[in-house]
Structure formats: C-alpha cells, structure tokens
Amino acid sequence: MTSRSVALAVLSVIALLGALTAAATTGTPAVDVEAGRRKAEVCAQCHGPDGNATAPGTPSIAGMPAFYTHWQLIMYRDGRRRDPQMTPFAERLGEGDLADVAAFYAAQRATARPASTDPARVAAGRPLAEKFHCTSCHGPRLLGQGQVPRLAGQDFDYLMKRLSGYKAKSASDLDGMMTMVAQGLTAADIESLVHFMASLPPAP
Amino acid sequence: MSPSRLARPLTVLLLGGGLLWPSAAQAQQPAWKQGQPPSMSTSPLAPIPAPPSPTPAAQIPVDKIKLPPGFKISVWADGISNARSMTFGDRGTVFLGSRVAGNVYAVVDRGGKREVKVVAKGLMQPSGVLFKDGALYVAEIPRLLKFENIEASLDSPPAPKVLYEYPKESHHNWRYLALGPDGKLYFNMGAPCNICDPPDTHANISRINLDGTGFEYYARGVRNSVGFDWHPVTKELYFTNHGRDWMGDDVPNDTLHHAPRPGLHFGYPHCHQGDIQDPDFGAGRACSEFAPPLLKLGPHVAAMGIRFYTGSMFPSEYRHRAFIALKGSWNRTQKSGYRIMTVELRPGAPPRYEVFADGFRDGDKVLGRPTYIQWMPDGSMLVSDDYHGAIYRITYQP
DSSP states (O other), X not given: OOHHHHHHHHHHHHHHHSOOOHHHHSSOOOOOHHHHHHHTGGGHHHHOTTSOOOXXXXXXXXXXXXXXXXXXXXXXXXXXXXXXXXXHHHHTSOHHHHHHHHXXXXXXXXXXXXXXXXXXXXXXXXXXXXXXXXXXXXXXXXXXXXXXXXXXXXXXXXXXXXXXXXXXXXXXXXXXXXXXXXTTOOHHHHHHHHHHHHHSOSOO | OTTOTTSHHHHHHOOXXXXXXXXXXXXXXXXXXXXXXXXXXXXXXXOOOOOSSOOOGGGXXXXXXXXXXXXXXXXXXXXOTTOOXXXXXXXXXXXXXXXXXXXXXXXXXXXXXXXXXXEEOSOSOOOEEEEETTEEEEEOSSEEEEETTGGGGSSSOOOOEEXXXXXXXXXXXXXXXXXXXXXXXXXXXXXXXXXXXXXXXSSEEEEEOTTXXXXXXXXXXXXXXXXXXXXXXXXXXXXXXXXXXXSOSSOSEEEEXXXXXXXXXXXXXXXXXXXXXXXXXXXXXXXXXSOOOSEEEEETOOEEEEEEOOOSSSOGGGTTOEEEEEOOOSSSSSXXXXXXXXXXXXXXXXXXXXXXXXXXXXXXXXXOOEEEEEEOTTSOEEEEXXXXXXXXXXXEOO
C-alpha cells in the first residue's frame, strides 16, 4: 500500500469513527488496545461490542489470537478473502489500525454461542480432532495460537461453512495448511467435528 | 517458509493436495505432521508463526549478531512484511518476494534512506523474484508472472503477463526463482508432502525459457530446494535442500548438492542425506543409486538462500565461497540453524563449512531468521529476514 493510500484509508476510518486523535493514526506501530477498542466500534453492529457476535453465520472474534485476526484482516483488505459484508469494513482500516483492532479482540473474553449440538455427534467428533491433529495446530483445547484461530465455542453455521469451504478448496487460506488438512475429511467427519468444536468452552 | 513457521514451519508445511498422498491412512495427516511416527504424536513442535507486521528497525536486535573481525551488520531497510528472496533491478531497485504476506516489494535507495513500495499484492505466496532486461519475473504458487519495464513504473506497475501455469496439484509449493548461465529461468517444484512418493511433476528443479516455453526437468529426487546458485567459474549448479521432518532431532540433515548436469536424481523419497534409507520409502532402494549430497548442513536448520561471493569488499579468502542462510528449525527440541554459514569448495578435499554470522537466536528465543542473500554492487551483503520483515547489510573494513 502506498503511503498515500494508507493516508486515505486512515482518513476514511477517522470519518467513520469520528473519534480518532491524530496521535493514534501516526507515529510508531506500537500496539494500543484502547485505540483498538475505538477503531472497532464500527464492527460492533455485526460482531458485538466485545467481539461476541449473535447472528448465525457471523463469527465471534473475541479471544482470537491477535496474529490470526491481523492476518485475516490483511487477507480481506487485499482481496484474498472475500465476503460482501466484511470486505468493505476491512478495506477502510489503515495499516496501523490492524494490530490495534486485533489486540483489542484478543483481549476480550469469548462467550459461548448458542448451539443445539447433538451429544452423539460431539462424542464422535472428539477423537477425530486428535486423529487429524487438529489439536496440534489449534491447541489442545482448540483455543488457537499464533496465526491459527480459536475454534472452541465458535458459531456452528460459521464453522460448517468454513470447514466445508476448505474441503471444497474454495475457502481462502493463509498458508494452504487447512485446505490440505480438510482433504482427508468426509462429510460425516466434518459434521461431527463441527458439533464437537461448537460444544467446547470458548475461553480457558 | 516454508516450513512458516509460518516460518520454517512453513517450509515443511508444504504438502500438496490429498490426491498425492501415499496411502489413505497417511492422507489423513496434516501437512507438517504427515510422516510423524505414533511415538511422536504428542510432540508440541509446531511451525513458528509469521508475525503479520514487520518489526521497526530500532527494535531489531542486530547488535546480538556475531561476525568475524572487521565485519559489521546494520538494518538496511525495514517495513517489508515477510521479506524473502531478493533481486536487483538495473537502476538499483531491490525487489523482494514474500510468502503468506502475498506481496512483491520494491526497495528504492534514496541516499541513506530506503523507501519500500508494494508493487504487487494479493498473490499466492509470491516467493520467487528475478529481474532480467527491464522485467521482473515473479513465481507464485500457481503461476509464473512477468512485469515488463517495472523500474519505470514502480508506483503504478503494469498488469503482469502470465508466462506459465504450474501443475494444479502443487497448491502448497512456494518457489525460488533464479537465472541460469544458459539464460533460462530455474525454479523448484517441491514434494507435495513431508514424505511420500511424489509424481514426476514434483520434487524437482526445473527450467524454462524466458518467454515461458521449453519447460524441462533439470534435477529430480529433490524434496524441496528453495535456494540455488551457479559457481562463478565452473557455472555449475549448487542447491540447498530441506530434509524431511519427524525422523528425530538429529536426522536427517538439510543438504547442499551439486548438479553439474541435468538428469541426476538426488534420492528423495528413498534416501536422505546420502546415507539414510527412508523408513517407509527406502525399502528395495539403495542410497548408492542416487547422487550424494556434497555436504550435510545440519538437522532441521532450514537451509535457504545460497550465493557464491564474487565481490571485492570481503577479504580474499571469501572469494568464491558459498554463503548459506540457515533460517532455523522448528522440528527440533533444541533450535538449530539461525546462522549464516560459508562453504569453501576444495578440489580433492571435503568442503570446509564455517559459521559466518551467528546469534539469530538466544537459547529458544528467536532473534531473527536469515532467509536470503544478495550481493550489492560494492561487494557488501544484503540478508533478508522474513520474521522481522527487514533487510540487513553486512560490510567489511579491515
């Protein structure tokens, strides 16, 4: 991004939020959670004030590893991940905003999304998460780490859409790992894994 | 990348589509875990994540890097997220590729200050870059691209021409790109897995004409080479190669190879480091069937860029030595690599392998990850670091 387009993006965020100080948009890239809270106000209509969304299909981003949120915002902004609702908001964020917003959401406590998970499916999904090494990358309790997202307690419909997308090779994918992993899953595996992931507590 | 960690983690992460897996059972394993024996299934070793923002120069601990007497290192440019391989334009622009960042960069030297521009973005791991006759060639995973007359239009780069489309099932295959003495573009097509019997289209180094025609395989049985160079005198190809993961902390080694002619087979997946038969794919094959490595570079070190020294700034003993960047391990209990080495080729004797730059880690703490090497016209060295998103410059003064 050129410095001019960064400036434009920053300006549009200022216009949008109406509450940014010049200091928050210039200077060092040190991460500022409070600035992140203000910059994320515009996101609340869909993701909730603290990153806990309620609409089925919209992911909760509270308690997500900061690197993950940051990378995904870069992917939306650069057109590598596309969504009609999400893309325009990512495009309005400036380079310096991404780390702040990501840090703000990482610091929020995730709450469980309502899901009518089927206990039999949950029980079938648990061993699959070990067998396919989901836990190696996403962490033993699927809370995520580094550039790998939290899955525990995430919205059921969203998990289903994403995991099926990797399997169909149609989902965006930062490094190609998930697409590869999903190739070994059957439709029944995906269903069971989604029930299992949605049933887990979303915070430590 | 590699395993990317996205860092070396990524290098190994490569793996390809499920169709290429050796068996149904193995097809269920994730990229970088694939080939891990049950005894290691609880290993906490996982790729090191690539930070999404580059580190500002003032926060990069270059003062921790140890060099031989007379050498100095400084941060030459920062703000280059996920900086990978480098190539110089005719007018002095340094172009760089990246992996997960999806960007191609141009760094313009403005007398003591460097300006960083993004000349292409949103690409799929555009890690290979090469400048030739005014054009920038970029190898991303799915395509080989050409940006004509790039230095005249750094602020509004032309739309690229697609010169070549790589095999479809090579989804997890980031590439290195270099110009051979024969005027052809060389690139790797790595194995689509940690360990598997790859199809002919993978685990090789191949070449193509500058106009995208005349594709041919050059070297086979190469698990994944993301660095090569040609000897300044003999003009023969030397390349680094990443050894497989999950065979333990101390084997196999990453390796340096010599490919003086096309058609040689370097052993993957049957034989590793010239003397270890693969536990799954070695049966019925002998290491003696394959071209042996010239040198073992260390286990899991993530050997990346290699460049022979032809400049005149460094002391004469460095002339024609190969410098190799070891980005550093993830698949090892104690980290290894995180150094720049030199290799002196000696007729009739084994190569001499020495540490040049050390200290890119402090115990288990990553201080930097040297990734690729490029010589400046004055003979000083540029080193990219894809962890900090920076370029270092190493100079010598007696």
